[in-house]
Amino acid sequence: MNTGILNTDLIELICILVFFLGFYGLIATTNVIKSIVFLWVMEMAVIMFFLSIGYNIGIVAPIGTDLVPGQVADPLPQALMITTIVIGLAVTAVNITMLITLVRKHKSANWDILRKKSSES
Amino acid sequence: MAVLWGTMWCMVALSVLYLLVVVKGPSIWDRLLAINLIAVKVTIIIILFASIYESAFLLDAAIIYTLSGFIGTIFIALFFSKKEKKQKQDEKKEGKSIWRVY
Amino acid sequence: MIYAILVLWIFLAAIIIPERRGIRIIIYFAIFSLVTALSFFLLGSPDVAMAEAAISTFSTIFFVICFEKHFRLKADGEGDPEKKEVSKAAAAKKYVLPLLLIVPLFALFIFFRPGPEVSTYLKDLYITRFAQDVGGVNAVTSIYLAYRVYDTLFEALVLVIAIVAVSHMSAFKEMTVPDGEHSDIERDGLAVFTIRIIAPILLLFGVYLVMNGHISPGGGFQGGVAVAAFFICRYMIYNIYDMPVKKIIRLEEVLFMTAVAIAVFGVFLGAGTFVPLEYLRLYQESYLILMNILIGLKVACACIVLFYRFVAIERR
Amino acid sequence: MASILEIAGSVLIAAGAILMVLGTFGLLKFKRFYPRILISSKIDTVGMLTLLLGLVVRHGFSFFSAKIVLIIVILLILNPLVAHILSRSAYMSGE
Numbered sequence: 001m002n003t004g005i006l007n008t009d010l011i012e013l014i015c016i017l018v019f020f021l022g023f024y025g026l027i028a029t030t031n032v033i034k035s036i037v038f039l040w041v042m043e044m045a046v047i048m049f050f051l052s053i054g055y056n057i058g059i060v061a062p063i064g065t066d067l068v069p070g071q072v073a074d075p076l077p078q079a080l081m082i083t084t085i086v087i088g089l090a091v092t093a094v095n096i097t098m099l100i101t102l103v104r105k106h107k108s109a110n111w112d113i114l115r116k117k118s119s120e121s
Numbered sequence: 122m123a124v125l126w127g128t129m130w131c132m133v134a135l136s137v138l139y140l141l142v143v144v145k146g147p148s149i150w151d152r153l154l155a156i157n158l159i160a161v162k163v164t165i166i167i168i169l170f171a172s173i174y175e176s177a178f179l180l181d182a183a184i185i186y187t188l189s190g191f192i193g194t195i196f197i198a199l200f201f202s203k204k205e206k207k208q209k210q211d212e213k214k215e216g217k218s219i220w221r222v223y
Numbered sequence: 224m225i226y227a228i229l230v231l232w233i234f235l236a237a238i239i240i241p242e243r244r245g246i247r248i249i250i251y252f253a254i255f256s257l258v259t260a261l262s263f264f265l266l267g268s269p270d271v272a273m274a275e276a277a278i279s280t281f282s283t284i285f286f287v288i289c290f291e292k293h294f295r296l297k298a299d300g301e302g303d304p305e306k307k308e309v310s311k312a313a314a315a316k317k318y319v320l321p322l323l324l325i326v327p328l329f330a331l332f333i334f335f336r337p338g339p340e341v342s343t344y345l346k347d348l349y350i351t352r353f354a355q356d357v358g359g360v361n362a363v364t365s366i367y368l369a370y371r372v373y374d375t376l377f378e379a380l381v382l383v384i385a386i387v388a389v390s391h392m393s394a395f396k397e398m399t400v401p402d403g404e405h406s407d408i409e410r411d412g413l414a415v416f417t418i419r420i421i422a423p424i425l426l427l428f429g430v431y432l433v434m435n436g437h438i439s440p441g442g443g444f445q446g447g448v449a450v451a452a453f454f455i456c457r458y459m460i461y462n463i464y465d466m467p468v469k470k471i472i473r474l475e476e477v478l479f480m481t482a483v484a485i486a487v488f489g490v491f492l493g494a495g496t497f498v499p500l501e502y503l504r505l506y507q508e509s510y511l512i513l514m515n516i517l518i519g520l521k522v523a524c525a526c527i528v529l530f531y532r533f534v535a536i537e538r539r
Numbered sequence: 540m541a542s543i544l545e546i547a548g549s550v551l552i553a554a555g556a557i558l559m560v561l562g563t564f565g566l567l568k569f570k571r572f573y574p575r576i577l578i579s580s581k582i583d584t585v586g587m588l589t590l591l592l593g594l595v596v597r598h599g600f601s602f603f604s605a606k607i608v609l610i611i612v613i614l615l616i617l618n619p620l621v622a623h624i625l626s627r628s629a630y631m632s633g634e
Contacts, residue, residue: 013333073268083378104296133224154572181439
């Protein structure tokens with residue numbers, strides 16, 4: 001189990017699976033709030049995919065003075081993913097504000113009803 | 122070392138059991154209680170992991186878990202208590218049970 | 224270990240799909256965030272796990288407020304909506320058609336995913352050289368404050384734009400309100416007393432994360448969000464309606480401009496070129512601490528403004 | 540080979556885990572909310588406290604132990620708070 005290839009492979013498959021579960025939920029649901037939740041799920045799957053690159057059992061965090069490159073996690077994806085998480089918060093906030101304004105106007109958060117009402121007006 | 126790994130697996134198994142409570146629990150308060158229990162189990166898993174690798178700086182993650190985890194639970198509880206109360210009053214006023222979306 | 228947690232993770236992502244009741248979606252979402260942060264931690268990245276744990280609190284609160292608003296508006300909008308019976312063909316069209324789209328895409332992704340050979344050139348370079356190039360002990364903080372500082376700055380710009388977008392999309396134009404809804408536990412003496420003990424610890428811990436970001440996990444983002452979480456506690460036991468929001472937004476803009484100026488200054492005055500060697504260590508450490516403080520304060524201001532917007536203005 | 544502190548710590552950790560398992564059995568056996576919240580305090584406070592004290596004993600007098608003691612203090616304040624707010628909200632909503 002310590003070859004490194006199998007481990008990375010399995011986690012990658014799991015991340016792709018969760019990404020597509022989130023995508024299915026995003027387009028198959030009728031509730032807009034649920035769609036926003038699934039957007040967050042998809043983002044988490046992408047982040048997990050990037051973090052799992054080069055994962056091996058027994059790997060440690062890249063913190064310390066004398067690090068050996070083979071034994072620590074890759075720090076570059078981590079540095080990029082921290083910013084991604086904060087951007088996800090911003091995206092969620094903007095989405096929810098738009099949704100609340102729509103709900104205020106049309107009194108519903110259903111995709112079908114919203115589509116019908118906004119095409120009428 | 123074996124004790125630490127065994128306790129970690131035990132915590133994972135307990136989290137799965139609490140997940141059963143979350144899925145099945147009759148009222149919403151059981152679910153919120155199970156969230157809190159799972160949060161503490163996750164904290165203990167992190168502490169055990171830091172103890173296995175003998176690194177004190179990993180404990181910072183456990184502290185921020187404990188500090189920020191409870192805020193979400195309290196917020197959901199407050200929101201839901203207000204909502205339930207309003208729904209019960211409406212039902213009493215109208216004399217029939219309203220269709221529950223939530 | 225990690226595989227057990229990941230199986231739990233798949234289950235939690237799958238269980239949200241057939242769920243129709245909002246409060247259960249929020250609860251599953253909260254547990255999903257918890258388990259996600261735990262698996263980030265087990266993958267060897269405590270920085271990302273801390274950021275996720277702190278930020279999922281905020282996103283949970285936003286979803287809670289969204290559902291609350293939806294519930295109230297729907298209650299006085301449509302009366303009592305009947306649960307509509309959908310025909311079998313319509314349901315099949317709604318649920319099977321996306322599946323027909325998803326499954327081929329999934330198969331394509333599985334088939335064309337990148338091979339197992341990962342280039343470790345950049346990783347080795349960063350890990351072996353960051354201590355003398357940038358200074359500090361935490362490789363992640365060193366990378367996002369020095370090698371990749373412009374990514375970080377553009378991310379900070381995204382937060383500024385998010386605040387502008389939120390106040391532009393909203394139905395209300397005003398930025399501050401004199402008074403509004405208070406939380407329920409304000410009159411509960413025991414809870415107020417306990418949160419009064421906890422909240423300063425939270426603030427102190429956030430400041431610790433910001434100041435210690437270069438030698439331990441943490442940094443500007445995580446510490447800033449922890450500092451902003453202090454203001455959620457303040458809302459719960461007191462109120463937040465006396466906060467000078469306009470001044471906070473102004474402060475955020477000034478902090479962002481200062482961070483950009485310092486980053487440009489740091490690039491053109493590169494370490495080791497103009498600074499004498501005996502002061503190099505001091506210069507590097509002060510640069511890291513200063514940038515961490517600026518970014519932490521900026522993220523804290525942004526999160527406070529977003530929280531204020533949602534709790535005070537959007538919730539009315 | 541193993542020092543006496545390590546053995547004592549391991550025993551305490553195992554005791555904490557066993558207490559948690561027993562508490563979970565009670566949690567699954569009761570069906571209503573108020574008995575459950577009564578049981579959950581046993582899991583979260585007694586079991587957690589024993590387990591973390593075991594870790595403190597295992598590591599001896601060090602920086603690591605000091606941080607664990609900080610976590611113990613925070614959890615000792617927070618768990619009763621969450622239980623109190625949950626039961627209060629449940630009572631107010633008429634559960």
